[in-house]
Amino acid sequence: xxxxxxxxxxxxxxxxxxxxxxxxxxxxxxxxxxxxxxxxxxxxxxxxxxxxxxxxxxxxxxxxxxxxxxxxxxxxxxxxxxxxxxxxxxxxxxxxxxxxxxxxxxxxxxxxxxxxxxxxxxxxxxxxxxxxxxxxxxxxxxxxxxxxxxxxxxxxxxxxxxxxxxxxxxxxxxxxxxxxxxxxxxxxxxx
Amino acid sequence: xxxxxxxxxxxxxxxxxxxxxxxxxxxxxxxxxxxxxxxxxxxxxxxxxxxxxxxxxxxxxxxxxxxxxxxxxxxxxxx
Numbered sequence: 298x299x300x301x302x303x304x305x306x307x308x309x310x311x312x313x314x315x316x317x318x319x320x321x322x323x324x325x326x327x328x329x330x331x332x333x334x335x336x337x338x339x340x341x342x343x344x345x346x347x348x349x350x351x352x353x354x355x356x357x358x359x360x361x362x363x364x365x366x367x368x369x370x371x372x373x374x375x376x377x378x379x380x381x382x383x384x385x386x387x388x389x390x391x392x393x394x395x396x397x398x399x400x401x402x403x404x405x406x407x408x409x410x411x412x413x414x415x416x417x418x419x420x421x422x423x424x425x426x427x428x429x430x431x432x433x434x435x436x437x438x439x440x441x442x443x444x445x446x447x448x449x450x451x452x453x454x455x456x457x458x459x460x461x462x463x464x465x466x467x468x469x470x471x472x473x474x475x476x477x478x479x480x481x482x483x484x485x486x487x488x
Numbered sequence: 489x490x491x492x493x494x495x496x497x498x499x500x501x502x503x504x505x506x507x508x509x510x511x512x513x514x515x516x517x518x519x520x521x522x523x524x525x526x527x528x529x530x531x532x533x534x535x536x537x538x539x540x541x542x543x544x545x546x547x548x549x550x551x552x553x554x555x556x557x558x559x560x561x562x563x564x565x566x567x
Contacts, residue, residue: 336501446492
């Protein structure tokens with residue numbers, strides 16, 4: 298049994314202990330590490346406090362009931378992010394509040410997947426404008442841009458979250474950036 | 489990049505969520521134990537039934553001793 302101080306334990310150490318003992322302490326450690334992140338993400342995507350609260354509860358239940366199935370191929374934080382993101386997207390689909398984009402896996406071949414590489418304008422957007430623009434683009438585009446620029450996830454990690462190929466993710470990011478620029482121009486650069 | 493870090497502020501999750509998750513997990517664990525117990529009972533029942541129908545593979549052990557033939561081929565009852 299690992300009796301290290303909770304702060305020095307990695308997520309995987311705590312998960313192993315929780316699976317073995319089902320102890321409330323280990324539940325508490327994992328919960329305290331991720332609850333604010335999950336709740337904030339739900340709030341950002343669902344834009345409703347009650348829905349975010351319910352979603353956070355269900356997401357944590359899902360996480361703890363499926364902990365033994367976590368295969369350690371990705372970081373635990375990426376796995377948590379993946380469950381959170383997919384839960385919120387499913388919720389929005391059920392509520393039909395968002396028109397979802399048809400799978401980006403289609404027609405990817407032959408298209409220019411390479412990122413333009415010039416993110417300067419996106420990175421330097423003034424924060425209030427950026428918030429406004431992100432709230433006006435489809436939620437999947439917002440999520441993929443936040444994964445790339447806020448969480449700084451790699452393309453491989455983002456592909457795990459979405460369950461899509463790396464090529465599809467590159468295309469998705471490129472389209473999301475293009476939509477962000479278009480909305481920004483329409484809002485702030487036209488008279 | 490700094491503006492992207494601050495674009496989605498982190499909020500504290502309401503305390504009630506933790507309690508709800510804990511009680512739901514407790515419920516699922518309890519239900520899991522009940523199912524284990526139930527499956528265990530069924531397993532025990534089937535095991536018992538199979539034991540009831542068990543037939544020894546060596547029939548000689550199950551047949552009453554009815555004597556044997558001696559070297560001359562004559563029948564003599566065992567005493």
